[in-house]
Amino acid sequence: GENVEQHPSTLSVQEGDSAVIKCTYSDSASNYFPWYKQELGKRPQLIIDIRSNVGEKKDQRIAVTLNKTAKHFSLHITETQPEDSAVYFCACTNAGKSTFGDGTTLTVKP
């Protein structure tokens, strides 16, 4: 089955700096790559997603890049704010099944 590795497991940045989280996957047939944000005690919520026919997608301060050849994709958050502090999960979907990474705890220090 699919194997997803997410790095780093924790990330601390100063407010205003950029944050980058990377995920690698094993199954080249995966074709949908969402990113979810989970605040403490709350449910995961989609923040951005990308499909295998696109290399990059941007939504305001958030962007995702996909390298299908290398089988990795990354979440980029620019101009970080304290409210960006949360756990971020990547996921890969193949044949209807989503496999999640183990999450990155992002802390944005004011």
Added chain:
Amino acid sequence: EAGVVQSPRYKIIEKKQPVAFWCNPISGHNTLYWYRQNLGQGPELLIRYENEEAVDDSQLPKDRFSAERLKGVDSTLKIQPAELGDSAVYLCASSSRGPQYEQYFGPGTRLTVT
């Protein structure tokens, strides 16, 4: 629009006892998922339904776990008997257009088995 509803939010039981979780997906969402999330890990798929049909239950421990989705709307997940290792958050999610699109998660049920 109401989100995915789950109950109970918290459950504490002794090992070997049964437990059941309930999920009401967003209206009109045909795809329903049950996930288990252990502390410090991402959600792990247990079962996926398309309407009332379980299309992927390969990771459901069928010796003690069971699930149903009668009439293709609400769903229940049951554990009988519970073991200490079952302590986790059980998340329900739904999607309107299948696994290749956004999943909307419920608040989860935090199960503690003592």
